Amino acid sequence: MSASYETAPEVNFAYLDERTKRMIRRSILKAIAIPGYQVPFGSREMPLPYGWGTGGIQVTASVIGPEDMLKVIDQGSDDTVNAVNIRRFFERTAGVNTTTRTHEATLIQTRHRIPEKPLVEGQIIVYQVPVPEPMQRLEPREAETRTLHGLAEYGLMHVKLYEDIARYGHIATTYDYPVMVNHRYIMSPSPNPKFDNPKMHMNPALQLFGAGREKRIYAVPPYTSVESLAFEDHPFEIQKWPVACTQCGATDSFLDEIITDDSGSRMHVCSDSDYCQTRQDEQSSVAT
Amino acid sequence: MYVAVKGGETAILNTYKMLAEQRRGNTDYLELSVEQICQQLKLSVDRVMTEGSVYDPELAALAIKQASGDLIEAIFLLRAYRSTLPRIGNTCALDTARMQLDRRISATFKDLPGGQVLGPTYDYTQRLLDFTLLANSQSERTESSPKTSAPSMPPEQVPRVVDLLNQEGLIETFTCPAHDPDPIDLTREPLRFPADRATRLQNLARGDEGFLLAMAYSTQRGYSHTHPFVGEVRLGQVAIEIEPEELGFAISIGDIDITECEMVNQFAGSKTEPPQFTRGYGLAFGHSERKAMAMSLVDRALRADELGEAIESPAQMQEFVLSHSDSLEASGFVQHLKLPHYVDFQSELELVRKMRENNPAEHAHSQGPT
Numbered sequence: 001m002s003a004s005y006e007t008a009p010e011v012n013f014a015y016l017d018e019r020t021k022r023m024i025r026r027s028i029l030k031a032i033a034i035p036g037y038q039v040p041f042g043s044r045e046m047p048l049p050y051g052w053g054t055g056g057i058q059v060t061a062s063v064i065g066p067e068d069m070l071k072v073i074d075q076g077s078d079d080t081v082n083a084v085n086i087r088r089f090f091e092r093t094a095g096v097n098t099t100t101r102t103h104e105a106t107l108i109q110t111r112h113r114i115p116e117k118p119l120v121e122g123q124i125i126v127y128q129v130p131v132p133e134p135m136q137r138l139e140p141r142e143a144e145t146r147t148l149h150g151l152a153e154y155g156l157m158h159v160k161l162y163e164d165i166a167r168y169g170h171i172a173t174t175y176d177y178p179v180m181v182n183h184r185y186i187m188s189p190s191p192n193p194k195f196d197n198p199k200m201h202m203n204p205a206l207q208l209f210g211a212g213r214e215k216r217i218y219a220v221p222p223y224t225s226v227e228s229l230a231f232e233d234h235p236f237e238i239q240k241w242p243v244a245c246t247q248c249g250a251t252d253s254f255l256d257e258i259i260t261d262d263s264g265s266r267m268h269v270c271s272d273s274d275y276c277q278t279r280q281d282e283q284s285s286v287a288t
Numbered sequence: 289m290y291v292a293v294k295g296g297e298t299a300i301l302n303t304y305k306m307l308a309e310q311r312r313g314n315t316d317y318l319e320l321s322v323e324q325i326c327q328q329l330k331l332s333v334d335r336v337m338t339e340g341s342v343y344d345p346e347l348a349a350l351a352i353k354q355a356s357g358d359l360i361e362a363i364f365l366l367r368a369y370r371s372t373l374p375r376i377g378n379t380c381a382l383d384t385a386r387m388q389l390d391r392r393i394s395a396t397f398k399d400l401p402g403g404q405v406l407g408p409t410y411d412y413t414q415r416l417l418d419f420t421l422l423a424n425s426q427s428e429r430t431e432s433s434p435k436t437s438a439p440s441m442p443p444e445q446v447p448r449v450v451d452l453l454n455q456e457g458l459i460e461t462f463t464c465p466a467h468d469p470d471p472i473d474l475t476r477e478p479l480r481f482p483a484d485r486a487t488r489l490q491n492l493a494r495g496d497e498g499f500l501l502a503m504a505y506s507t508q509r510g511y512s513h514t515h516p517f518v519g520e521v522r523l524g525q526v527a528i529e530i531e532p533e534e535l536g537f538a539i540s541i542g543d544i545d546i547t548e549c550e551m552v553n554q555f556a557g558s559k560t561e562p563p564q565f566t567r568g569y570g571l572a573f574g575h576s577e578r579k580a581m582a583m584s585l586v587d588r589a590l591r592a593d594e595l596g597e598a599i600e601s602p603a604q605m606q607e608f609v610l611s612h613s614d615s616l617e618a619s620g621f622v623q624h625l626k627l628p629h630y631v632d633f634q635s636e637l638e639l640v641r642k643m644r645e646n647n648p649a650e651h652a653h654s655q656g657p658t
Binding site: 011012015016017020040041042043044045046047049050051052054074075076077079080081082083084085088111112113130140141142143168169170172174175191192193194195213215216239254255256257271 | 296297299300364367368370371372374475476477478479480481482607611616617619620621622623624627628629630631632634635636637638639642643646
């Protein structure tokens, strides 16, 4: 096995140099001061590919300290390949302790999910964001969308949602469902399923969003209003499942469908692996 | 029965092992040295240095070796290496009129001061596979090429074609902006729109050769009209100079190989400008003519706004070109689709089912033919 992969290279704590971290922290502070506003920052080329969490990694690297307890999840799970890879990256470059337990973590980096267990004050959750601009698919020119945000001119988005209702009878967006932050900026919640949107509202934890490829950082400070866009006669709804988790019996968590044989039989399992495991452990300790 | 997917870390470590084996290939054959890559795959090295934004043939060759010859992966490795290096300062602007030329051609004038110098090029080769190379021997042509063809060596200073045209006032000129401001460093600051020309050129210089080639080609096929002529392509060594504040004068810190292209384009004039020729500019490290030429065509197309031309084609649109030119950004985001998307897909599954329930036509269809 190639030795270069095994030994931690001679790099600064959490990889980034201190000047770069300061630059990123300044952007984070600005983002916190203007909730939902996308702050351009000098995104660096990281040793992991763009689109694979470089924004989240840079934000995490800028706020992490030696005392932090880090949790990394992808699709809700600590064990998916990219979560494992990013956790290893910080174990090697920062030597921090890591955990899979949501309540033990001081810092959580995530892709596409918010843990089921409610976050608490003092925790920071860092979202990896592929496309920070919620209107990009409606208006690809950044110079235009920047102006629309500046003027709080969000007709484009409301018309899109209205057209969904006219065509399908409901809003046909299931993940990356746009939210209004602090009654001012429309924001992409990152491609979380809309199931997770209500968790962002008035959350006691600090929520930071990093988009490395698109070079933007934005934030939702603790206890900030985050409303999913909707109409009075078409209120926002989250996904529901008619079944429970096969492993832990949960009926209140986001369930992934898993194909179990060639004839397409399905089972449903919690996407949040820590939530599922904790519930199973509790059940077995009660049983014994 | 479903088994929770664990042990990702071991699986990842195994991929490293298999990758290392694949890279090395059959160990009955000698391992390729970085120096061999430097010497014998020069054009690969040049491309990796150009798009990797690092002039270091040895590091570029190392990256090519480590990437098993995948040049975009090699560019990635070099960029990631350069990312956290400190910036010490800026060099003085290159004076390409003082280049030591290896090659210099103009398509606009049959002969000109300094002459046409063909130099090393594939342009006039007949693309027949050379089986003598397969037999592991030097082909006769290269062996017999006399190293002493010095008489045709161009003089020290060869004026640039655009400067010759300028004597008649037929071509636009650029005056250096007041105080000669440092250009934005795209590796330190995010790209913002609208981007000025210096920033655009920096983006194009780092841009993917294939992408720029296709964009340039599109301008020749009716997606914007630029009527281009190669004013000049030149290849050679140019001195890099810095001017330390405490010194007050420029000192040379070494020479680099570069390829420069000045594209000359017809321009019918506007309300403020008389009819004249306009310019598109391309510059690349090493010997990278395709890249430099494509870059100069795209640079010219992107000046549509400044020259009052209608912006109708992708190559003229800043946001389209500059946001999609970078191979790292493009490769990363396209390939991120390999990452797990279970949650998003689950959400879409639910949506499609819901839509089908609500759609009577589909519903009837799913019941089977009646």
